Amino acid sequence: MVGQEKKEVKEEKLKLEEKYMWAIVDGVKEKVGNFRVEPPGLFRGRGEHPKMGKLKKRIYPRDITINIGKDAPIPECPIPGQSWKEVRHDNTVTWLAYWNDPINPKEFKYVFLAASSTLKGQSDKEKYEKARKLKDYIEGIRTTYTNNFGSKDMTRQQIAVATYLIDRLALRAGNEKDDDEADTVGCCTLKVENVKPLDPPILEFDFLGKDSIKYYKQFEADPAVYKAVKKFREGKSGSDDLFDKLDTSKLNTHLKELMPGLTAKVFRTFNASVTLDDMLAKGGAGSGEVPEKIANYQHANKEVAIICNHQRTVSKSHSAQMDRLQTRIDEAKAELSELETDLARAKKGKPPLKDSNGKQKRNLSPEAIEKKIQSAKTKIDKYERDMRSKEDLKEIALGTSKINYLDPRITVAWCKRNEVPIEKIFNKSLLAKFSWAMDCDPSFRF
DNA sequence: AGTCCCACTTAGAATTGTGACA
DNA sequence: TGTCACAATTCTAAGTGGGACT
Numbered sequence: 001m002v003g004q005e006k007k008e009v010k011e012e013k014l015k016l017e018e019k020y021m022w023a024i025v026d027g028v029k030e031k032v033g034n035f036r037v038e039p040p041g042l043f044r045g046r047g048e049h050p051k052m053g054k055l056k057k058r059i060y061p062r063d064i065t066i067n068i069g070k071d072a073p074i075p076e077c078p079i080p081g082q083s084w085k086e087v088r089h090d091n092t093v094t095w096l097a098y099w100n101d102p103i104n105p106k107e108f109k110y111v112f113l114a115a116s117s118t119l120k121g122q123s124d125k126e127k128y129e130k131a132r133k134l135k136d137y138i139e140g141i142r143t144t145y146t147n148n149f150g151s152k153d154m155t156r157q158q159i160a161v162a163t164y165l166i167d168r169l170a171l172r173a174g175n176e177k178d179d180d181e182a183d184t185v186g187c188c189t190l191k192v193e194n195v196k197p198l199d200p201p202i203l204e205f206d207f208l209g210k211d212s213i214k215y216y217k218q219f220e221a222d223p224a225v226y227k228a229v230k231k232f233r234e235g236k237s238g239s240d241d242l243f244d245k246l247d248t249s250k251l252n253t254h255l256k257e258l259m260p261g262l263t264a265k266v267f268r269t270f271n272a273s274v275t276l277d278d279m280l281a282k283g284g285a286g287s288g289e290v291p292e293k294i295a296n297y298q299h300a301n302k303e304v305a306i307i308c309n310h311q312r313t314v315s316k317s318h319s320a321q322m323d324r325l326q327t328r329i330d331e332a333k334a335e336l337s338e339l340e341t342d343l344a345r346a347k348k349g350k351p352p353l354k355d356s357n358g359k360q361k362r363n364l365s366p367e368a369i370e371k372k373i374q375s376a377k378t379k380i381d382k383y384e385r386d387m388r389s390k391e392d393l394k395e396i397a398l399g400t401s402k403i404n405y406l407d408p409r410i411t412v413a414w415c416k417r418n419e420v421p422i423e424k425i426f427n428k429s430l431l432a433k434f435s436w437a438m439d440c441d442p443s444f445r446f
Numbered sequence: 447a448g449t450c451c452c453a454c455t456t457a458g459a460a461t462t463g464t465g466a467c468a
Numbered sequence: 469t470g471t472c473a474c475a476a477t478t479c480t481a482a483g484t485g486g487g488a489c490t
Contacts, residue, residue: 038480046458046481093453101481108452109480127455172456173484181482210483211457249448252485265455265484312458321473397458404456427476 023096023113024072031114032096037064043103047182047212056102061085063099094119104180116432125436128407130261131269132446137259138270142167144258149224155245159254161228162187162243166264169219170271170307172210173248173264184208187264188248193238201226213311272304272405277446279303280414293420295389297411302393304401312397318390325387329380336376343369402426408434413444 020035040058043051061077065086068074077083085099097111113119134141141163148160165171166187174186185194185207194207201223209215221229232242248264255262279300288296315321342352342361346369352361364372408426412434415422426434 034479036479044459044481049481095453098453103481106451110453112454123454175484177483184482186483211459211481213458247448248485263485310457317473324473400457429477 024069025113025117025119028118030117030119033112033114035111037099038109045182047184047208049182050180051103054103059099059102064097065099066097067093067095115429116435121433121436124433127269128273128409131266131273131407134259134262134266134270135274135446137262138167141258146222146224149222149228155250157228158232158243158246159251161225161232162246162251163255164222164225166267167271169205169217170268170309172268173251175248182208182212184210184212186210186248188243188246188251190242191238192233192236192240192242195229195233195242197226197230197233203229209309213309215309268308269405269407272308272401273407273410273446275304275307276300276406277410280410281445290420290424293418294424297414297420297425298389298398301398301402301406302396304406305396305398308401308405310397310400311395314394318394322387322390325383325390329383329387332376332380332383336373336380339369339373339376343373402430403433407446408437409440409444410446412437412440413442416442 017035021032022029023032024030037059038056041056043049043054043056045052061079061082061084064084065088066075066084067088067090069091070089074084074087095110095112098108101107101109145160145163145167148156149164151157151160166173172186174188174190176189177184185191186209190207194205196204196206198204198218201221203219203221203226205215205217205219207215229242232244236242236244252263255264280297283296283300338353342364343366345352346364346366351363354360408430411425412422414420415425422431422438431438
């Protein structure tokens with residue numbers, strides 16, 4: 001199919017979908033996120049999921065409840081002769097439609113507005129404002145939990161240690177999970193076998209977290225925490241809960257007493273955004289060129305991804321891609337050494353040697369050869385940089401923190417201060433998602 | 447105090463779009 | 469003008485956490 005034809009097919013499809021793409025909310029036309037129901041297929045859980053491969057049945061209009069304004073016309077049911085399961089008018093929730101998850105009928109699948117909508121933007125901003133508020137409380141919170149590391153009250157002691165781990169290691173809260181889900185843990189659900197005391201005060205963390213991603217870290221803990229963990233492990237087997245007096249609900253109830261609205265997840269947002277802000281500020285004004293500044297940003301972004309344990313599987317073609325880069329470097333180096341020979345000869349007024357195919361090359365002035373040498377060197381540098389960064393980032397996912405954890409105003413303000421075009425950091429989707437942050441002051445600090 | 451229900455955010459993988467280069 | 473590599477987007481699973489109910 002040629003270009004023109006492809007474009008026409010695309011436009012045709014867009015036209016057909018146009019009527020599902022928008023919702024009027026409080027009189028404003030807003031973009032809808034996922035307006036397609038999930039097609040039938042085999043369930044693909046992550047990790048060792050007990051329901052792996054189960055058949056996921058087709059969803060029909062009769063399965064779907066829609067949520068519209070009281071006076072809004074009911075959207076036409078797309079399958080003739082069928083009808084919606086229910087039509088509601090609930091303005092206390094944000095979903096536009098939902099159906100029961102066919103794999104786990106106790107759960108729901110929702111249609112929401114898109115990330116770029118006013119509603120999502122507002123709630124995103126509130127999330128970051130709450131995390132910023134934690135700055136005013138964090139010192140007191142740290143003092144409090146440190147004082148409780150040795151508490152005689154076991155619940156208090158476990159709350160103190162858990163809060164410390166969430167603060168220092170950016171662990172997730174760790175809600176209870178059912179037996180029909182993959183066996184993963186967060187802070188409150190850590191097992192004895194997941195946290196091993198090594199040489200004091202080193203604690204070894206080894207567990208599967210969200211999406212069955214492995215978390216492994218040897219961590220130099222506060223000696224009082226090390227001691228407390230040893231105590232929590234006493235008389236238990238490996239599969240017993242480390243924090244037997246604790247769950248997320250108790251932990252969050254406690255956190256709310258320390259700061260209004262504080263929950264465990266706020267610490268991850270706080271940790272990520274503070275780290276980015278600090279690292280960008282420390283990076284200095286950076287007299288360098290824009291690409292160098294972008295590399296600095298990436299470096300900070302990578303630090304955050306490591307803290308949050310955002311991983312990806314190494315791409316299948318990674319080693320082939322590395323090989324290809326190496327070949328290009330080798331070729332460029334061979335070219336460079338040939339140019340250097342030519343340069344030496346040219347300086348003596350001699351013609352260049354024949355090339356590898358035995359063909360005579362053109363006579364060039366020493367200046368022209370110098371120029372070619374410079375460009376070959378630049379090329380080699382670039383390839384070597386690319387290779388290092390590719391290897392360095394092969395199992396780290398930078399995107400997740402950018403989308404969910406880093407206050408976009410930190411990035412926008414840094415770009416303004418350093419004259420880096422924001423488009424170099426945020427793609428089209430992120431620019432739309434973060435439109436609420438674009439007018440922030442260049443002096444903004446998290 | 448524990449359980450269930452509900453609604454929302456966060457997550458990596460899969461798929462699709464693109465632009466550079468042969 | 470096709471191919472390939474990377475970026476962007478889509479997909480949907482898997483978390484968090486509030487609140488009602490028992």
